[in-house]
Structures are given as structure tokens and as C-alpha cells.
Amino acid sequence: MDPIDKFREYIKEKGLRNTPERETIIEEIFCTHDHFDADELFLRLRNKRRRISKASLYRTIPLLIESGLIKEVYFENGHRHYEQIYGYxxxxxxxxxxxxxxxxxxxxxxxxxxxxxxxxxxxxxxxxxxxxxxxxxxxxxxxxxxxxxxxxxxxxxxxxx
Amino acid sequence: MDPIDKFREYIKEKGLRNTPERETIIEEIFCTHDHFDADELFLRLRNKRRRISKASLYRTIPLLIESGLIKEVYFENGHRHYEQIYGYxxxxxxxxxxxxxxxxxxxxxxxxxxxxxxxxxxxxxxxxxxxxxxxxxxxxxxxxxxxxxxxxxxxxxxxxx
DNA sequence: ATTATTATTGAGATTCATTAGCAATAATAG
DNA sequence: CTATTATTGCTAATGAATCTCAATAATAAT
CATH class of the missing domain: 3.30.1490.190 (Ferric-uptake regulator, C-terminal dimerisarion domain)
Incomplete structure (x- = not known):
């Protein structure tokens, strides 16, 4: 199953609402297997002219964790680092x-x-x-x-x- | 060897200077085996009327890590947590x-x-x-x-x- | 499709842990 | 005892992460 479908499933189960912003974030995360942190992800999105606010980005991360798409891998240089786990x-x-x-x-x-x-x-x-x-x-x-x-x-x- | 002696050794080796503040911090950490974070340690010291500034406390932590007295064990609730490792x-x-x-x-x-x-x-x-x-x-x-x-x-x- | 409900967004302000700047103090070497 | 300079404590600054709030948009119900 696609990560986005997996996420939709989670959203429905929780009674939340899906948004293009969230799907854009998921797409960006899953277009490579690299580890990332919030700021890196924000810049990657911005370079592709996808303007998602940092607030939304930070708000989406816990949802991605709870839905089993990503996890926090370590804390270093003063901030959290994540990686995708879904499908790997x-x-x-x-x-x-x-x-x-x-x-x-x-x-x-x-x-x-x-x-x-x-x-x-x-x-x-x-x-x-x-x-x-x-x-x-x-x-x-x-x-x-x-x-x-x-x-x-x-x-x-x-x-x- | 006493943790404080171990620290003195490290200080000498590095050409730094030892201070009563640093020894007070080490004493406090090693008077129990509990995990701790910077703020908890600060409060423990304050409760015993040992007034060490937070700046000094934060500056001492990396020295304690480098000298092998403590290590960072996990990051949670937005801050780092430590434990003593020397002698354990x-x-x-x-x-x-x-x-x-x-x-x-x-x-x-x-x-x-x-x-x-x-x-x-x-x-x-x-x-x-x-x-x-x-x-x-x-x-x-x-x-x-x-x-x-x-x-x-x-x-x-x-x-x- | 239209409307009502309410979750979500974005921008900015806020919080909190940690670090940096600086003048005063004090640890060591000579 | 003196000179050197690391260290302290205070405060200001930084930066990640969160919160506020009005505007927007996703869903459910009509």
C-alpha cells in the first residue's frame, strides 16, 4: 500500500481530515530514503515551490509517527531527526x-x-x-x-x- | 577512584582549572544513582543552598561527559537527560x-x-x-x-x- | 450541489532549553 | 605575591518546537 493511502486510512480511523499539505509532505519524505529533520524537510519543500508553513509541518510530524510512516531516530545538534519506516x-x-x-x-x-x-x-x-x-x-x-x-x-x- | 579525583585528573590533563562549583556539581550528581536533567540538577543544588548558576551548570555538563563521569541517555520532553556512568x-x-x-x-x-x-x-x-x-x-x-x-x-x- | 460544522492552515507570537557575551572573580604557574 | 587567563554569574540571544487566532477548506448532512 502507498504511504499516502496508509495515511488516509489512519486519518479516517481517527476522524481527522486529510489535506493537500499533508500529502505533499508525505510525498516529499518518501521520494527518497534519506533521514531528515524538520528544517531540512521545510527547505526541500520550499526548493520545489511547495509552500507549507513550518507550523503545519511540525503539526504533521506527530501524525506521521502515529500512523507508522516515520519515526524519530535520534536527537542531535539540538533537534530531532526522523526517517521513514513504512515499507522499509x-x-x-x-x-x-x-x-x-x-x-x-x-x-x-x-x-x-x-x-x-x-x-x-x-x-x-x-x-x-x-x-x-x-x-x-x-x-x-x-x-x-x-x-x-x-x-x-x-x-x-x-x-x- | 573517586569521581572527583577522576575529574581532577581530566582537568589537569586538559590544562583546565578546577573549581568548587564543579566539584559541588559532581558531588550532587553522585550522591544518588538517579537519572537527571539540567533543571532537576539545578533545583537539587538550590534546595541544598548550593547556588550554582545555570550557565555554569550547562557549561560543566560537557566536561563531565568528556571526562567519562556521565553520559546523555535520552532526549525527552524537550530536553536532555543524563546518568552517571563512572563506577557503574x-x-x-x-x-x-x-x-x-x-x-x-x-x-x-x-x-x-x-x-x-x-x-x-x-x-x-x-x-x-x-x-x-x-x-x-x-x-x-x-x-x-x-x-x-x-x-x-x-x-x-x-x-x- | 449547498450548507453547516469544525479541523486545518499560515503567520506571528510564545515558550523553553541551551548557548553566547561580558565584566568581575579566582585558580594556577612562576 | 603577582600575572595570566579560565571560570563564574548575570543577562541577552538563539533556535527548535508549540500555541494563538482569524481565515480557509474538508467532510457530513441536507
């Missing part, structure tokens, strides 16, 4: 602490741990977040991270663009 | 999406996955974050989460206090 098999992230490169991986053991721990503590587990952080082959080779890494330093103004 | 064995978190209860658990498989994935992609892995989210026995029994869960709704004003 579940995966975890491996991230380079130096260059920011992200690799998606899947490992069957993760689910087994989840089941084991859930049973042990009597929890009904609905989701997990597993992120590995380290240095990618290139950055590790250059010896980055041995000396000084930048923690907590909010980079200003999206240099790489 | 590594663990992961199991969190109830309804009541917020947090259980710390350890599972040997987590490290094995980390090693396996690191080797597979040539990464030097330095840390991981593994969080399971679901419903605790009590909340699951009451059927919470089947109907409507509150996502993204920032609760105002720390009700439970």
Missing part, C-alpha cells in the same frame, strides 16, 4: 562520531534480546532503538577520535550543503 | 511508554552484536545506545497503549514532584 524493513544504525556517516544494519539477535528482556521483566515491548557509535574505516585510519573529539559543539549553519 | 557497569534501558518507569538491564549479547557489526563494516566502535520501549506489567495489564498513547505531548510543569 526494520534496521539499526551505525554512526561515525567523526564524519557523521550512517550505516543501516540488521541483526537477528536484536529481536532475541528484546524478547528475552521483555519476558524477564514482564514488559510488552513495542519498539527499540539500537545505535552503535564509533569511527568509520576512513576516520579510524586517520586516527581521529584518539586525541580530541568535539562533543556538544553545535555546528552552525549546515556547512555541507 | 554498563547497562541498557527498558522504558515504559506509559508511566515512564525505567529498568536497567545488561545482556551479554549486546556486546557480541557490537563486535560482529563493527567487524563487518570496519568500524571502531566506542559506544552504543540500546533502549527498549514498551509497557510495564502494570500498564500493560490496564490495557494502556492499545487505544491511544500520547506521543509528542510535552507535559508542562513536572507534575510528579
Amino acid at each position: 524493513k526494520h534496521h539499526c544504525h551505525l554512526r561515525c562520531a567523526n564524519c557523521g556517516k550512517i550505516i543501516e544494519f540488521a541483526d537477528d539477535e536484536v529481536v532475541k534480546i528484546q524478547e528475552r528482556i521483555g519476558k524477564k521483566y514482564g514488559f510488552v515491548i513495542t519498539s527499540h532503538r539500537f545505535e552503535l557509535v564509533g569511527y568509520c574505516p576512513q576516520c579510524a585510519k586517520r586516527g581521529v577520535g584518539r586525541k580530541r573529539r568535539q562533543l556538544f559543539t553545535k555546528e552552525r549553519g549546515k556547512e555541507a550543503r | 557497569k554498563h547497562h541498557c534501558h527498558l522504558r515504559c511508554a506509559n508511566c515512564g518507569k525505567i529498568i536497567e538491564f545488561a545482556d551479554d549479547e549486546v556486546v557480541k552484536i557490537q563486535e560482529r557489526i563493527g567487524k563487518k563494516y570496519g568500524f571502531v566502535i566506542t559506544s552504543h545506545r540500546f533502549e527498549l520501549v514498551g509497557y510495564c506489567p502494570q500498564c500493560a495489564k490496564r490495557g494502556v497503549g492499545r487505544k491511544r498513547r500520547q506521543l509528542f505531548t510535552k507535559e508542562r510543569g513536572k507534575e510528579a514532584r
Whole structure:
């Protein structure tokens, strides 16, 4: 099923109303598999002359999460980052602490741990977040991270663009 | 070694200066094993008549992270949450999406996955974050989460206090 | 299709966590 | 003890995310 249809289903079930703005947002998110944040998404839309207000964008995000189209993947540089999950098999992230490169991986053991721990503590587990952080082959080779890494330093103004 | 001594070591190594404010902050953090956020910590200090400015507190947090005393555990309700890691064995978190209860658990498989994935992609892995989210026995029994869960709704004003 | 109801939009104001600027203070080296 | 300069505390600034409110538009009912 199309993400937009999936969303329509959710909207109907909840007694909400669908709008072109919301569908435009979904289209934009699903035209690539990249991770995104609110501001990036806003700019992507604006570059395509689709003027959606930031308020609407922020208001739509929780709906997309609840309908199972996207999820929040991590919080970094002072804001939330999301990725689509609808239509993609579940995966975890491996991230380079130096260059920011992200690799998606899947490992069957993760689910087994989840089941084991859930049973042990009597929890009904609905989701997990597993992120590995380290240095990618290139950055590790250059010896980055041995000396000084930048923690907590909010980079200003999206240099790489 | 005492957390404060550990911090002094770090300060010396970095050529920084130690201050009573910083030691007061460390003392307060390590007098209990509770998770905390910046504002909670500020209030705990104020209740004990230790007046540290918020600016200093925020400036100290990255130092505590870099020196290995604490780490950021999750981002929720619009702000960061931390926990001490120095002197405690590594663990992961199991969190109830309804009541917020947090259980710390350890599972040997987590490290094995980390090693396996690191080797597979040539990464030097330095840390991981593994969080399971679901419903605790009590909340699951009451059927919470089947109907409507509150996502993204920032609760105002720390009700439970 | 027309109308009534009310969810949604957009623009701007607001909130709140976090950071930055600056003058005064105090930690360290010499 | 003095000089250097990191650190503090205050306040202002920033920026993500939320809220307000009047105007608009999606749906249901006619």
C-alpha cells in the first residue's frame, strides 16, 4: 500500500481530515530514503515551490509517527531527526562520531534480546532503538577520535550543503 | 577512584582549572544513582543552598561527559537527560511508554552484536545506545497503549514532584 | 450541489532549553 | 605575591518546537 493511502486510512480511523499539505509532505519524505529533520524537510519543500508553513509541518510530524510512516531516530545538534519506516524493513544504525556517516544494519539477535528482556521483566515491548557509535574505516585510519573529539559543539549553519 | 579525583585528573590533563562549583556539581550528581536533567540538577543544588548558576551548570555538563563521569541517555520532553556512568557497569534501558518507569538491564549479547557489526563494516566502535520501549506489567495489564498513547505531548510543569 | 460544522492552515507570537557575551572573580604557574 | 587567563554569574540571544487566532477548506448532512 502507498504511504499516502496508509495515511488516509489512519486519518479516517481517527476522524481527522486529510489535506493537500499533508500529502505533499508525505510525498516529499518518501521520494527518497534519506533521514531528515524538520528544517531540512521545510527547505526541500520550499526548493520545489511547495509552500507549507513550518507550523503545519511540525503539526504533521506527530501524525506521521502515529500512523507508522516515520519515526524519530535520534536527537542531535539540538533537534530531532526522523526517517521513514513504512515499507522499509526494520534496521539499526551505525554512526561515525567523526564524519557523521550512517550505516543501516540488521541483526537477528536484536529481536532475541528484546524478547528475552521483555519476558524477564514482564514488559510488552513495542519498539527499540539500537545505535552503535564509533569511527568509520576512513576516520579510524586517520586516527581521529584518539586525541580530541568535539562533543556538544553545535555546528552552525549546515556547512555541507 | 573517586569521581572527583577522576575529574581532577581530566582537568589537569586538559590544562583546565578546577573549581568548587564543579566539584559541588559532581558531588550532587553522585550522591544518588538517579537519572537527571539540567533543571532537576539545578533545583537539587538550590534546595541544598548550593547556588550554582545555570550557565555554569550547562557549561560543566560537557566536561563531565568528556571526562567519562556521565553520559546523555535520552532526549525527552524537550530536553536532555543524563546518568552517571563512572563506577557503574554498563547497562541498557527498558522504558515504559506509559508511566515512564525505567529498568536497567545488561545482556551479554549486546556486546557480541557490537563486535560482529563493527567487524563487518570496519568500524571502531566506542559506544552504543540500546533502549527498549514498551509497557510495564502494570500498564500493560490496564490495557494502556492499545487505544491511544500520547506521543509528542510535552507535559508542562513536572507534575510528579 | 449547498450548507453547516469544525479541523486545518499560515503567520506571528510564545515558550523553553541551551548557548553566547561580558565584566568581575579566582585558580594556577612562576 | 603577582600575572595570566579560565571560570563564574548575570543577562541577552538563539533556535527548535508549540500555541494563538482569524481565515480557509474538508467532510457530513441536507
